[in-house]
Amino acid sequence: MTSGAGNVGAVAIQHIGVSVPDLAKAREFYIDLLGAVEVGTPLQWRANPFIDAIVGLKDSAARQFMCRLGNAFIEVFEYSSPQPAPQDPDQGVNRYGYTHFAVQVEDVQACYERLLAAGIRVHAPPSLPGITVDADGTKHGYAATYCRDFFGNVFEIMEIYDHEQIHPVWRAGEGVITPD
Template sequence: MKHSVLAAAAIALAVSAFSAQAETLPGVRGVNHIGLTVPDMAQAESFFSDVLGCEKATSFGPFRDDTGTFMQDLLDVDPRAVVNQITLMRCGFGSNIELFSYDAPDQKNVRPRNSDVGGHHIAFYVDDINAAAAYLEEKGIRTLMGPFPVNEGPAAGQSIIYFFAPWGLQMEAISFPDGMAYEKDGGPVLWSNTSPAE
């Protein structure tokens, strides 16, 4: 009887673990890319390659549907929207960047702040935050206060500085070469300096 109760408990635990796994996106491996709509493709390509060191992989387009609803059905944009060009950029060991150039009848030019719903920024891990800040200043890139070291709490060990692309997209340089405080208690490591192939 004791063994059957233990076996039932083990089966229930296994089913529970399987159910938890089955509720996640099947086969997810990581973030493949971040898509950004930019006002000037040449400017954006230049910024990501010449300033941030990303490498252009490819460009393609345009895409449009002058009579049907393909653009609305596929991308949830105005049916007459046109994707003029898509450019894929490879950025170090992290996520790729997908740049979009759009024309659309209902296109808006709004840059949400971090405090707005839909606010966002892209963070680039750097080895030396002070060198990164000096480089951004030398390039004439607008930055905010920093580098700012975090000395308390679970994120202690990181230093950050926010900066902006020429068209206003907010970005961040972040570094925590000795890890962050939360890591001593376990949990996923947020950055590794080794490539996935190593």
């Protein structure tokens, strides 16, 4: 991918960051439940001028870990300073700003059932009629639903085959794929 005239030369989304009130509970969600793999050495800091300048906070203190899920990374923070305001666990996805991230799964129905069993709140059962199967067994379309982690952060689970707007980033037998 090359940069064109006028753009800044961005080539990919490298990671998303999520702030949580309990890092151990977040590990339980991202690592144990979703199946992400922790990478690197977890960080922690207190009143580090370099980090304060990057994150735009004064006298910040936090603990962090980074994990990989397929071709993407998730950076998870627990800030102790400045004290974060509590998040409304029912905040609407219609608010401005980042609203959710999506996770591609092999079997959306099985994932949905496992999340429910783990106590994860799911907005609705997955949209299974969105997946059709040809006579030769080839699947098309996608099925999805929104869920909330232990802290109210919204994420989407998706089983994807082909669609004009939504493309899979993983395929059985192939692993991680790069969209055209």
